[in-house]
Amino acid sequence: MLRMHAGADLPNFISGKWSWDNKTERLLFEPHFDLEDVRDRYIETNGYSFLRTLTQVEEAVFREDYVRSESTFDTDTVAINDVRDLVLFLMPKEFLTMKFLEFMHQPAVHRLLHALIIYFDYFLRLVEFVLIRRDELAGDMAQIQSEQTNEMKRIFSVQLSQYRMLVARNYSVILKGEGDMAKFYHMKPVINISITLEDRFFHEQFLAVAIQIVWITMHRRAYYVIEMEMNRLFRSEHFVMNRPEYLKFTPAERSFLYGRRNKNVSYLLQVSPLILELQHVDEEDLPILWIGKRKYRGNNIRIAKIELEYIVPDTQLRMIDVTHGILGHPKRFYDTILDINWPALRHENYSLANDPYHIIRQPTLRIPNVVDAHLHRMSQKDEHFFKIFHIYEPCNKQNLLKWLQRENKLISIVKGDIKLDIFARCERELSKKSAGPNVDQVISKYFQLVSRLRKEASFIHPQSYYMRPELQRTGDDQFFGK
Structure with a gap:
């Protein structure tokens, strides 16, 4: 999926343009407001205002936390769940109830x-x-x-x-x-x-x-x-x-x-x-x-x-x-x-x-x-x-709680409490004292993901890496195993 804005890091300067004022004979700076006051920013649907486009901050948050996970099937193809997740991010904040x-x-x-x-x-x-x-x-x-x-x-x-x-x-x-x-x-x-x-x-x-x-x-x-x-x-x-x-x-x-x-x-x-x-x-x-x-x-x-x-x-x-x-x-x-x-x-x-x-x-x-x-x-x-x-695909309560925190996370990023650029991420990783997962845990997590996404083989692999997980039945429907 292509990015709308170039780069994942956020600019630290005010976006705008310079123009010459003949009356005062000096340069004037006209800032851009990221489509905040433009009519195309929102679209009215049954009396509710939905976002029509995303700012650079909103795009970074959506791609990091709300895009369909790569552990799901056919993640490189557009599905109904992708459109649903996009609309849930574009919808008004009064819709965000459990x-x-x-x-x-x-x-x-x-x-x-x-x-x-x-x-x-x-x-x-x-x-x-x-x-x-x-x-x-x-x-x-x-x-x-x-x-x-x-x-x-x-x-x-x-x-x-x-x-x-x-x-x-x-x-x-x-x-x-x-x-x-x-x-x-x-x-x-x-x-x-x-x-x-x-x-x-x-x-x-x-x-x-x-x-x-x-x-x-x-x-x-x-x-x-x-x-x-x-x-x-x-x-x-x-x-x-x-x-x-x-x-x-x-x-x-x-x-x-x-x-x-x-x-x-x-x-x-x-x-x-x-x-x-x-x-x-x-x-x-x-x-x-x-x-x-x-x-x-x-x-x-x-x-x-x-x-x-x-x-x-x-x-x-x-x-x-x-x-x-x-x-x-x-x-x-x-x-x-x-x-x-x-x-x-x-x-x-x-x-x-x-x-x-x-x-x-x-x-x-x-x-x-x-x-x-x-x-x-x-x-x-x-x-x-x-x-x-x-x-x-199953949806656990943790993902639903993440949706409920959508507005709070956007406000925290605008205030500067949360940094999304790559330099801030590297600083946070270097400041951590924990060594992180060991090699065996990384390999085990990788093969667990691969065995979930790959088709069931016609033969039994010695380490059972290619076996499909069992389906889980919840209520009236079937779900993929985690």
Whole structure:
């Protein structure tokens, strides 16, 4: 991952520029304030101010303490956890509570964010398709829509509804508060009283963080489209603000994008669009609700494609020639805030024939066959034999406490209580009287790390250096051993 600022040490002088004042006939110094007073310093998301960029101090702190550890798998590839950690560092300080941090590190939330990224990747393509169709149907050279065009739109709308159904399935697991999510349920266990006010702020904070995660994953494009659709999905159109930046869709376009299940009633009786998707599920779409839980067995190509996109780890999407924003891309193409660095990318010499990460190839929509809907309804289902479980990286309480100390550490560095430059580090190391770990401890720690990251060998090594550790089961999910 490339640095945004040159060097890891902090300047001891005030950054600024000199200019000549003709009135006083002397040089004047104009200091820079590291984007403190610039509008691009922050971005408003659902009323909360998130950092858009990082100063040199913030970048040094983030890279030292909050970047994903090298002891995790695929640390050189962009994953959902990398985007999540970046957003947790950019979010306001009022979000830093133990309950919210623990919630964001839950496997159920990881699955929901994964489904949201897949959904918005397809949703943004359809929004672009709608805008292109607007231009084609307007003006002096307007085109006439045929019945095949309308059938193609219906197929696109059903496919988007299937992705929306997958998001609703993962969201409902959190809403029910079962298993590991029981501690975040809004009803108190003994007195059965809902903590409505606290749960409302908790929900608002999660929506703001989810918008930022999806927006950064989608190469920071179409921010207002993502914000508008995210609020509509989890609430309803009654609670979407009427902002001039939001796109205005016609009734036909709304029916195309929001699906046939969408309906608006009184706000007192309104159900969120995600729950509406689960209230009326067609029989041929029922296997979608089991994606990620058990292996699909049948001849429905569409469901098999959705399952493949969902169960393949985000760091290995290039193996199935699928892209979901920046997920699966090498970190050497991006800087600290996961913004693409085009000069570093030009040396790769990618082309349309050699583009494993879909950087040259733009996102497209495959024109469906008009018989795809009929084949989807007539598909055959077989009895399942295999269950699927995902393996997650564990997050201990020590890492959560480190997040809680984010603001205190930044303040200490600004005051000068903590030094981050290399000279201060060397002075601290030389001042220590302890000899440090011996050679045997260093070697043992190294082989422990190597045995965790390497694949299990087909033979038994004499010293068992290459054996994979046992998986740990905590609650409803599997975690890698430490």
